[in-house]
Amino acid sequence: MSEILPKTSEEVTKRLNKIGGQIAGIRRMVEEDRYCVDILIQVAATRAALDKVGRIILKGHMESCVTKAIKGNRGQALIDELDDVMSQFMT
Amino acid sequence: MSEILPKTSEEVTKRLNKIGGQIAGIRRMVEEDRYCVDILIQVAATRAALDKVGRIILKGHMESCVTKAIKGNRGQALIDELDDVMSQFMT
Amino acid sequence: MSEILPKTSEEVTKRLNKIGGQIAGIRRMVEEDRYCVDILIQVAATRAALDKVGRIILKGHMESCVTKAIKGNRGQALIDELDDVMSQFMT
Amino acid sequence: MSEILPKTSEEVTKRLNKIGGQIAGIRRMVEEDRYCVDILIQVAATRAALDKVGRIILKGHMESCVTKAIKGNRGQALIDELDDVMSQFMT
Numbered sequence A, B, C, D: 001m002s003e004i005l006p007k008t009s010e011e012v013t014k015r016l017n018k019i020g021g022q023i024a025g026i027r028r029m030v031e032e033d034r035y036c037v038d039i040l041i042q043v044a045a046t047r048a049a050l051d052k053v054g055r056i057i058l059k060g061h062m063e064s065c066v067t068k069a070i071k072g073n074r075g076q077a078l079i080d081e082l083d084d085v086m087s088q089f090m091t
Helices: A006-031 A036-071 A075-086 B006-031 B036-071 B075-089 C006-031 C036-071 C075-086 D006-031 D036-071 D075-086
Strands: none
Touching: A006 A036, A006 D006, A036 A075, A036 B036, A036 B075, A036 D036, A036 D075, A075 B036, A075 D036, B006 B036, B006 C006, B036 B075, B036 C036, B036 C075, B075 C036, C006 C036, C036 C075, C036 D036, C036 D075, C075 D036, D006 D036, D036 D075
16 A cells, blocks of 8 residues: 655655765765864754655655544544654654 | 643643743753753753643644544645644754 | 853843743643644744753853863863763754 | 864764665665655654764864864854854754
8 A cells, every 4th residue: 555645755755865965975074074064064954854854754644644544533543653753853 | 612632731731830940940050050061951851841742732733623624624734734833843 | 160151141041031931821822722733833932942042051161161171171071071961952 | 184083083984874874775665655654763763863973073073173272262263153053953
């Protein structure tokens, strides 16, 4: 069964490719012994990009799995599960 | 119309009272010129307590408003709205 | 011995007072059964205000305690301590 | 001039390699249409790993550049700069 909607999947894949490139860029900056603060700025940007991916997946999850579960009166389990995973994003 | 379930409301109020006390405690620490790092630790703890309140409200929102909206085929607007507010928690 | 510079202390106290008011405002919103998402927006704003307080204290700590320690060749212990407390802000 | 200490550089590179692998793993999970929540858990784990890299670089920066600058009475500029970059990690 398809969990992630195709448009979400495509956007997430594109963003993950870009994040992979950002990680490789940070690695190069470290190897080239670039200024720590410039590296930190790139780490912060990559972290924000990863958070955005998290939000897109979260939204897609609500539009597909959570919506289906609620309509089928099985919403509570998925809401509990979501609350659990949110604890890792909201410290 | 009641938006927040009574049990959620009670728990959130209790936690907000405690957080209010934590803020007052931090203010006292600053006035008493306590060690910065000890103050920072309290700031971090209060921030985590506030995130927990955010998660409880988020969960209550999904159990009440979002569930009702999805069952009434008006889910998308609330999911969009939620995605928007999450952008403030997931940097 | 004074740890926090007076200008930092004054600014932090002013901000903590405002945050205390924001917490009281959120409590009122919960009691008045306001819309969950409007409450969440206030929680996110208060969390950001608390993070800003954390940053001001952190900066003051570096300008006073850390600077003094480094000049006295006792910097490593404070850097280790700071790294430890940062782990609570940078998840 | 070497900015990052060799031991920090080596540890950061090792961690970035692992994070690159985690990103590739998440991309595979998306392609294989795995359950959204399982993907979200991996995103959260990768985000935490990236925060840890940020902390290691921050610590190395304090041990090298910031320490040198403070000893040379040029500390304030680096503290201001650090405060600025921290605003991207502490929301």
